[in-house]
Amino acid sequence: GAVVSQHPSWVICKSGTSVKIECRSLDFQATTMFWYRQFPKQSLMLMATSNEGSKATYEQGVEKDKFLINHASLTLSTLTVTSAHPEDSSFYICSANRDRVREKLFFGSGTQLSVL
Amino acid sequence: KNEVEQSPQNLTAQEGEFITINCSYSVGISALHWLQQHPGGGIVSLFMLSSGKKKHGRLIATINIQEKHSSLHITASHPRDSAVYICAVNTGNQFYFGTGTSLTVIP
Numbered sequence: 001g002a003v004v005s006q007h008p009s010w011v012i013c014k015s016g017t018s019v020k021i022e023c024r025s026l027d028f029q030a031t032t033m034f035w036y037r038q039f040p041k042q043s044l045m046l047m048a049t050s051n052e053g054s055k056a057t058y059e060q061g062v063e064k065d066k067f068l069i070n071h072a073s074l075t076l077s078t079l080t081v082t083s084a085h086p087e088d089s090s091f092y093i094c095s096a097n098r099d100r101v102r103e104k105l106f107f108g109s110g111t112q113l114s115v116l
Numbered sequence: 117k118n119e120v121e122q123s124p125q126n127l128t129a130q131e132g133e134f135i136t137i138n139c140s141y142s143v144g145i146s147a148l149h150w151l152q153q154h155p156g157g158g159i160v161s162l163f164m165l166s167s168g169k170k171k172h173g174r175l176i177a178t179i180n181i182q183e184k185h186s187s188l189h190i191t192a193s194h195p196r197d198s199a200v201y202i203c204a205v206n207t208g209n210q211f212y213f214g215t216g217t218s219l220t221v222i223p
Binding site: 034038042043044045046091093095103104105106107109110112 | 149151156157158159160161163164200202204211213214215216
C-alpha cells in the first residue's frame, strides 16, 4: 500500500513559538492531503483539506491564520501551528490519497504536540 | 446531531468472540471507510466501500446504502484486535467521522 510519512512524531515547544509538521507521500503523488486533530479519547476532527498548488480549504471553526497549510508539491504538505498556546496541544495527523473518491485513505503516523 | 453515529462506544470481548461494530449515517455518501487506530496513534484504513460487502482475513465490512448503515465484523477476535475503530463517510466534498468504538479483547 501507499506510504505516508509524517514528521516529527512528537514535539514540545514553548508558548508563543511556531511549529511546523510535515506530511509526505513517499511512493505516490497526492493531489489531496487532509489534516486532522485529535484530542485524547476523541475521534478525528478534520481541520482542512490541502490541494496541491492552491489554497487549503478549512473546516468551520478552524482558524486559517493559526494553522497555516502549504501544499507546495504533489508529495509534501505542511501544517504550521503559529504562536502556539497550551490549548493547541493535541495529536495532529495527516492523510493522503491519489483519488479522494475512489481510494482508501493513507495516514501518517501522527504528531503529538505539547505546548508548555 | 452527528452525521455519523457509531455503536457501541466501548466494547470488551473475550478472545475468540464474534464482534460487530455498527455505523449509521445521515448524509448521502460516495464511500464509507472503516479505520483502525492503535494505542500509539497510528491509523490504518481497513476498508473503503460503497456497496455490498468486503472481506479481509477475519474482518468483514458490509454496507446497506438504502438504510444508511454499515457494520464491521471481526471473527475469532484476538487481543491484537484491541484498538479504536472509526467509521468515516465521504460525501464527495466532505468527510465526516464517527466518534469511534474502543474495542478491548481479553485473552
